[in-house]
Amino acid sequence: GNSVTQMEGPVTLSEEAFLTINCTYTATGYPSLFWYVQYPGEGLQLLLKATKADDKGSNKGFEATYRKETTSFHLEKGSVQVSDSAVYFCALRGGSNYKLTFGKGTLLTVNP
């Protein structure tokens, strides 16, 4: 079946530091890949996505590239802000067009 593995947190950074959150996946076929963000006390929001190999998703300064050869979709941001503090989830949509499989989430805390 499908599965998503992302780096365990928590991750604590200083403002303006570089961020990488690793995500690898196992799936049959050609899944679509997503990063969701959950701010404290809120539901999940879609941050970015990629639907085929070598696609780069980007939004709000975050980027992730769909790497089929390494089955990875790592999240990066060049300069984090305090407002980026949240839980980040990597997810994939595989055989079913509706179902998402989520990683366990990574808590990011950015200190001023």
Added chain:
Amino acid sequence: NAGVTQTPKFQVLKTGQSMTLQCAQDMNHEYMSWYRQDPGMGLRLIHYSVGAGITDQGEVPNGYNVSRSTTEDFPLRLLSAAPSQTSVYFCASTTTGGGLAGRYEQYFGPGTRLTVT
């Protein structure tokens, strides 16, 4: 357009009590789903529905019932609550067109935090 709404925001139950978590969406989405979020476990799919009158089990359906009598509403029922059901519950609905993710983008509600003592 309120998106996906959930009630209540917080709930405390005693073991054996029953309750219904409400979920509604006003986007005319056919697909809706329920997840639970537990520390270190990510989100796990409980039940889902592909349209009014059609429901199916997800990854962790035991102890939960659902029904879908209208497109808008997808309530989740706990018939006899257990401490293992202490969790945060999220409802989501899925578009079939447009949006950041294109087709099949999931919109999440704000969640219900349930504690069973």
